[in-house]
Amino acid sequence: MKLFRSKLFWFAAVIVAVCLGLMLWSAVTGRGSFVTDLVGAVVTPLQNGVAKVTDKASGLFGYFYRYNALEKENEELKEQLSAYQRMENEYHSAISQNSALREAAGIRAKRTDFELELCTVVASAGSGFQSALTLSRGSLSGIEEGDPVITGGGLVGFVSEVGLSYCTVTTLINTNFTASALVSRTREVVAVQGNFELAADGLLKVPYLENDADLKEGDMIFTNGGTYPPDLLIGRVTDFRPESHGISSYAVVEPAVKADELSTVFVIKEFNVED
């Protein structure tokens, strides 16, 4: 009885009740409460500021101490650029041929329109199989749960939680990520998902493949529509392995975009695909 007269007991009881209430709210609604929204609205701009300062400091450090490495990287990128420019000429030729054939067959040109929101990555909300990013924009900018997130290099993930001025992005290697995908070479439709063991190495899994599936190292994996716009690059196959039970096999995919090296991303708020 003495315990129930103690001020400390009631102080602890109030805190426990508030915390349990927040946990229940989070479980029922699947999103954060106004408290997290408020805290996020205050803290996210500060994190953005810190990220900008560290970017500047990192740039200065790189200029003085990583000059040789940057020079070498510059040369490698120039070689890659030349190779891509050669490939681009071939693609333009293929696209022209495709357009002409579509016209001849009476098929409309395929078009995908995006409405994009540029966001800064302000924090990492987890790593490995829990990999997630916090961005500097939220519902006030029209971002909604489920919106795909991309960079010029490919798919980064999807928006899993939205606050007023911030949002959390679940990345490709997170075990909550799954998508329908297409193998570029064979046009085979597969499923891509994050995996607990592979996430430690920053890799994805393409499960449920036949043991003699035609998938090999170097094959590119793209999104296949549905939740995500089609033709977004997910990654590249690096290995093909049998499952431990031997009934099926799986492919290991290296993501095209490394989430922990990103500073800015685009959130696709709307997309319109015309086939």
Added chain:
Amino acid sequence: MFRLRSERYALVKYGSYALLMVGLFLLQSSRGTDLRLWGGAWNMMPFFVASVALLDGPYAGGGFGFAAGMLLAVNSTMPEGLSALLLSLFGILFGLFGAEYLRPVILSALSGGLICMTMQAALRYLFYYLLVYRAGPGWALRQFAGELILALPAGALVWLIVRRLHRRFTEETL
């Protein structure tokens, strides 16, 4: 008048603690300053809560534990309120235990922070990694070792700063 002045200093002291807490959170969570080792992330909040609880008692420990937990929820994939519950209960219990049995020295604060981190890691492993992913303990131990290596030196610095703030505003009220 003396009571008014001491209340004002208490307000300034807790305001300073709050600013320090936000500063630590920004350091450990912002892109570019968040450190990671073997999958473990830099987390100074347990040491901050342990330091405040040791110096200012269970009420301050519980209150700042709750606030620290709500800050951690912003950049976390864990259910909202869970970190706040753990840190606030730890703050209250460590404040009570520390008032009776511990001296307010760096070893006590680091031990408290270590206990809090171990508690969090154990609960995380048992109720999440083991239950959902059937992960082995070796991987979880490696992650915990990474978290410890990053957090212990920072935890010592946090204690020194909190103790400095406490002494500054406690001397003023004497």
